[in-house]
Amino acid sequence: MTDAPHVLVDEANGVLVATLNRPEKLNALSRQTLEILESAVYRFRDTPSLRVMLIRATGRYFSAGADLREGGVSAPPTSGTEIREMHRLHLNGMRRMYDEMEAIEKPFVIAHQGPCVGGGLELSLSCDFRLAAASASYSFPEGKMGVLPATNGISRLVRLVGAHWARYLVMANLPANAQKALVMGMVHEVFPDEGFDDAAMAFCRHLAGNNPDQMGAAKVAIEIARELGVTQAASVERLANSALMLAPAYLEGMRAHVATIGTKKGG
Numbered sequence: 001m002t003d004a005p006h007v008l009v010d011e012a013n014g015v016l017v018a019t020l021n022r023p024e025k026l027n028a029l030s031r032q033t034l035e036i037l038e039s040a041v042y043r044f045r046d047t048p049s050l051r052v053m054l055i056r057a058t059g060r061y062f063s064a065g066a067d068l069r070e071g072g073v074s075a076p077p078t079s080g081t082e083i084r085e086m087h088r089l090h091l092n093g094m095r096r097m098y099d100e101m102e103a104i105e106k107p108f109v110i111a112h113q114g115p116c117v118g119g120g121l122e123l124s125l126s127c128d129f130r131l132a133a134a135s136a137s138y139s140f141p142e143g144k145m146g147v148l149p150a151t152n153g154i155s156r157l158v159r160l161v162g163a164h165w166a167r168y169l170v171m172a173n174l175p176a177n178a179q180k181a182l183v184m185g186m187v188h189e190v191f192p193d194e195g196f197d198d199a200a201m202a203f204c205r206h207l208a209g210n211n212p213d214q215m216g217a218a219k220v221a222i223e224i225a226r227e228l229g230v231t232q233a234a235s236v237e238r239l240a241n242s243a244l245m246l247a248p249a250y251l252e253g254m255r256a257h258v259a260t261i262g263t264k265k266g267g
Contacts, residue, residue, distance in 0.1 A: 005036065015201070019056050019058060020062070023059025026063070028066065033067075051208040051210075052109060057113065057114075097126075121139070125153060125157055132178040138169070
């Protein structure tokens with residue numbers, strides 16, 4: 001099992017699936033994990049036929065966060081300098097990948113079962129859609145170590161759930177189960193553990209059937225609207241829609257929609 005790839009990558013029907021595959025290490029994010037994930041992210045970006053990327057995991061943990069024992073370290077580091085040096089490249093790689101995921105004009109879906117901790121949660125915050133099994137839970141253990149999340153997790157968390165819930169997770173250092181995460185707005189849906197993989201794939205297939213140009217424009221417009229005022233954001237929406245309406249897919253979609261309405265009225 002130790003020789004198995006830390007991430008399994010596969011694709012089917014326009015969905016690229018990356019599965020964290022270190023259950024014996026609680027899917028801690030090793031350098032190999034990040035390298036394979038980053039390669040998959042670029043493959044997703046550069047392959048037009050891939051419409052959606054799903055990140056999921058095997059085992060009882062989604063991820064225990066960054067691998068603090070990687071490289072044969074048998075004891076905790078003895079100084080802050082040693083800690084910073086140990087994790088500098090590791091964290092830089094995580095930041096680079098998370099930023100790239102937000103910039104790619106395609107949807108990323110992440111499906112959690114069990115605990116999603118630290119760097120695993122920061123990975124989740126970089127995705128567009130978050131799905132949870134009933135067994136999922138979320139926490140930032142960094143607070144108990146006397147530090148903060150290290151890969152822009154706080155800014156992403158505040159933008160997603162607001163300062164109110166960010167204080168709960170980062171200041172109070174309290175975990176959230178799947179239902180609380182749903183109330184926070186951190187996850188979109190909660191599913192039973194049984195059949196969770198199938199539910200996540202069904203969600204991805206739904207996205208893969210959507211118009212890719214529309215989804216890409218929506219992702220950009222939503223991000224801009226979050227940063228700008230209403231007037232500027234409305235201008236971006238108009239520009240994006242002007243381009244989308246010139247595409248053949250819009251005319252086809254409009255005709256299909258009108259035909260559907262006509263069928264319903266006729267019924």
